[in-house]
C-alpha cells in the first residue's frame with residue numbers, strides 16, 4: 001500500500017522538516033538529530049517522496065519555492081520557512097546551538113565554514129549529482145558526460161582529501177555544519193562511480209562521521225537510502241548480479257575517460 005501523501009504542514013510548534021533520504025535531505029535531518037542529542041530539541045518530520053513529485057505541489061512550493069527538499073519550517077518563528085542546505089544548517093545552529101557545539105563564534109572560523117558549505121553547494125553537490133545522472137540514469141550511455149562529471153567529482157573529493165590530510169574535520173578540527181554539508185554526498189560516493197578507497201583521508205573522515213549515533217539516526221529519516229557507501233559495500237558482498245553491473249559501469253567510465261583523455265588534478 002502506498003504511504004499517505006502529505007498535503008500540508010502537520011505541526012504547530014517547533015521545527016518541522018520536509019525531506020527525503022537523499023544527500024541534500026540528510027544535511028537537515030543530521031543537524032536536527034545532533035541538536036536533539038545535544039540539547040534535547042525535538043522536531044517533527046514528513047516524508048516528501050521526490051519520485052512522486054510532492055515537492056512540486058503548491059503547498060510545498062509556497063514554503064520552498066525551488067520545489068526541492070529539504071525545507072524546514074520553524075513554527076516558533078511564525079512559520080518561517082528555510083530552503084537550501086547551507087541556509088538550513090546556518091539557521092538551525094544560529095537559533096538552536098547556543099553552545100556552538102556544531103558551529104563557530106570566531107568570525108574567521110565562521111567564514112571558513114561558510115566557504116566549505118558554499119563549495120559544497122557550487123561544486124560537489126551539482127557535479128556529483130550530474131555524475132549520478134550520467135552514470136546511472138541516462139537512457140543511453142553518453143561518454144562525454146560520464147567522464148566529465150565523474151572526473152569533476154574526483155577532482156573535488158581530491159580537494160577534500162588533501163585538506164583532511166592535516167585536519168581531522170573541515171574547520172577548526174571540530175565536527176561542524178561544514179562537515180555535515182558534504183557528508184551526505186561523500187556517503188554516496190561509491191554509487192556515483194568514484195572509488196572512495198582512493199581517497200584515504202576522506203575515507204577516514206567519512207568513517208568518523210558515519211560512526212556518530214545522531215548521524216545514523218539522521219540517515220534513516222525518512223528511511224535509509226539504498227545508495228549509501230555501507231549498503232553499497234554490503235551489496236558487493238552479497239549480490240553477484242550487482243557486482244557484474246558495477247564492473248560494467250566502472251569499465252564504461254574508464255573507457256569514457258580514455259576516449260576524452262580526461263585527467264583530473266588536485267592540489
Ligand SMILES: N[C@@H](CCC(=O)N[C@@H](CS)C(=O)NCC(=O)O)C(=O)O
Nearest residue numbers: 022023024025050068069070084085
Ligand atoms: N542545493 C540544494 C539542493 C536541493 C536538491 O537538489 N534536492 C533534491 C534531492 S537531493 C531534490 O529535491 N530533487 C527533486 C527535484 O528536483 O524535483 C540543497 O542543498 O538543499
